Amino acid sequence: MRGALLPGVGDILRVKKPRKVTIAAFRAEGLKHQLTAPPLVRADLTAEDETGVLLPKGELLIVRDADTTSSPGRPPAIWARVAEWDAETDSCVRASRAMAE
Secondary structure (H helix, E strand, C coil): CCCCCCCCCCCEEECCCCEEEECCCHHHHHHHHCCCCHHHHCCCCCHHHEEEEEECCCCEEEEEEEEEECCCCCCCEEEEEEEECCCCCCCCHHHHHHHHC
16 A cells, blocks of 8 residues: 555544545435445445545544455555544644644
8 A cells, every 4th residue: 555554543643635524425324324434335435425524734633443445456445534633632642743743
């Protein structure tokens, strides 16, 4: 995966460029699959999975769950369930390092 690292639960990620928030089958089923890895819902993501939410560059997110998935003949993909990081409620050594960068 070109050197990509799987984030761990509790890791703090900084968004390096604006990113779309994707939830499988979002347009048809709303938040029903928000805690499910997209590949477990459908093989390929489409416009039907776009939430319309864009994470801005610089946003700090805490990882709540992450995994890799793959299909025959396709490169592996990393997905992560994240939440906005809140310095008041999420204490983590990694967070203080992320803030310093």
